[in-house]
Amino acid sequence: MRVTASTYTNLAISSSNSAQTQLAQLQAEISSGDAIQNPSDDPSVYAEAAQDQESLNQINAYTTAAQTATSMTATNNTAMTNLHQVVAQAGEYLSSVTSGMTSSQLQNVGTEMQDLVTELTSIVNQKGSDGNYLFGGTSNVAPISSSGTYNSGTNGATTSIDVQPGNAVQVSIAAGSSGPPAVDGFLYDSASGTDVLGALTQAVSDLNSGNTTALLGTDTTAVNNALTLLSSYVGSTAASMSAVSTATSQLSQQSTAESTTVGDLTQTNLASASVQLQQVEMQYQAGLEAATRVMNLSILNYMDQVSTST
Secondary structure, three states: OOOOHHHHHHHHHHHHHHHHHHHHHHHHHHHHOEOOOOHHHOHHHHHHHHHHHHHHHHHHHHHHHHHHHHHHHHHHHHHHHHHHHHHHHHHHHHHOOOOOOOHHHHHHHHHHHHHHHHHHHHHHOOEOOOOOEOOOOOOOOOOEOOOOOEOOOOOOOOOEEEEEOOEEEEOOOOOOEOOOOOEOOOOEEOOOOEEHHHHHHHHHHHHHHOOHHHHHHHHHHHHHHHHHHHHHHHHHHHHHHHHHHHHHHHHHHHHHHHHHHHHHHHEOOHHHHHHHHHHHHHHHHHHHHHHHHHHHHHHHHHHHHHHHHO
């Protein structure tokens, strides 16, 4: 087969176009940091990266849910801890009561006990950032009414958030109410008959009336039971916080692993791409020089042929 000068020229042009395409792709990869600019660049890698990205998106969604759960469970635990401190202080007030105290002395303690009821009410009736009552269930009404009694409009509904697949954490708690109808919660437990609000308000009443028998007997027992109930909620809300914290840590590790996988598949290795770019540039330049020499020889040959024919 005869190889003509035009054959070399066509090969040079084809090589030049291929090199230019490679140069453009490498420059785009280095500029953007993305090894895959289009699905057609590497369909199998693109499909694998897309699947990994979907997994990463799910992890990120759970992470966002866990952040919300972290805030809510922390709020619950803080409220229960504060209530526990309030009732513990009520227990200390009752332990200071003696049968020899005067009415005035008892009433002074009653005033301090009433301050605790006011503090308890403030904690229980607090609202979230959305303006809704935190501990009234789904009713969005204050668990304790302005008259200092349970609000019958509340309910015991609670909510949970999925912080991982198959891992739902309770993020809301209910105050409860002695009723009617009775609603179990951190202020009232129907099984034991424990009534946190009732224990404190009854103690205030007995302090003001000077009923030391009740103060040293049933009132002290009621406050101790209230403290036990709240202790259980301090523990359960702390457990919820711990569960969310564990999930958050695991999600962070999973997110890092998936991000690394996606990055390894789709991101450009700048060092390698830079070396490839230099190599292709050198090949391109060498190709241009070779093509130039071939074209120069072709012109000389043509001129010789013209000269010979004349």
